[in-house]
Amino acid sequence: MQGMIFTEFLKMVDIFYSPEVTERIIKQSNTETNGAYTSVGNYSHSELVSMVVALSEEDETPVQDLVRAFGKFLLGQFCEQYPGYFLAHNDIFSFLDHIGNHVHTEVMKLYPDSRPPMIETTRLGLDIMELLYSSHRELGDAAHGLIEGALEYFETEATIQRNQLIEGEKTCIRFLITRTSTQLN
Structure with missing residues (x-):
């Protein structure tokens, strides 16, 4: 890691x-x-x-609460250290689409030994997105916290439904993010 x-x-x-x-x-x-x-x-x-x-x-x-809080904290640190990644997006869904396809690809180029989680997103409608998280580490709570932090950053209210999926030795979680409102700047 x-x-x-x-x-x-x-x-x-x-x-x-x-x-x-x-x-x-x-x-x-x-x-x-x-x-x-x-x-x-x-x-x-x-x-x-x-x-x-x-x-x-x-x-x-509880450990789960600490890991989730860490994910939220980590999002704030990413905002400070890599503001360009955030400024390039005007909404939460655009940002989340970008993580799996671009950010983790860049991480792999910089750190070939790293094994970032797989993130796949699917937009199911204008205000709903499915995010699949898959990792050999059990850090789904950190992913949940990262999503919550991103919602705060983009000033978006949403519900997050979370379902654990079974896939061998990997942690696989399906997050369903439903936007309930967006605050426009």
């Missing part, structure tokens, strides 16, 4: 909890790196899972 995910997770813990909590969860976790990550490194996703579990125990917040 890309190191940037690890560095952003630790940044979130620093911001929303404290650097002391960050240090405690690193010490409590089963990590080969002892919490020393670089954004361009590649690390076992089990280290991230271990840190999330440690944070869950520290904060008594």
Whole structure:
């Protein structure tokens, strides 16, 4: 898993909890790196899972809620670091269409060892989109948080229906995003 995910997770813990909590969860976790990550490194996703579990125990917040909050936080970080990706789109559906077809393709060019999730979108109508998420990692809650963050960024109210699909050893989730209103700038 890309190191940037690890560095952003630790940044979130620093911001929303404290650097002391960050240090405690690193010490409590089963990590080969002892919490020393670089954004361009590649690390076992089990280290991230271990840190999330440690944070869950520290904060008594369910793991799923923490991972979803991390996804939302991560979207905000992407907005700051890659504003061009967001400014190129004027609505949530255009942006989500772009992720699987362009963003993850570019990630693979930059980091050939990476294995980003597969994202496929289908517009089912003017105000409804199906997004299929497939990954060998169990980070569907992060994907859910990323969608929620994107909805906030594009100032769009929507409902998100989520169905877990079975596909071998992969995590496959079908998100149905139904736009209920759009705030125009």
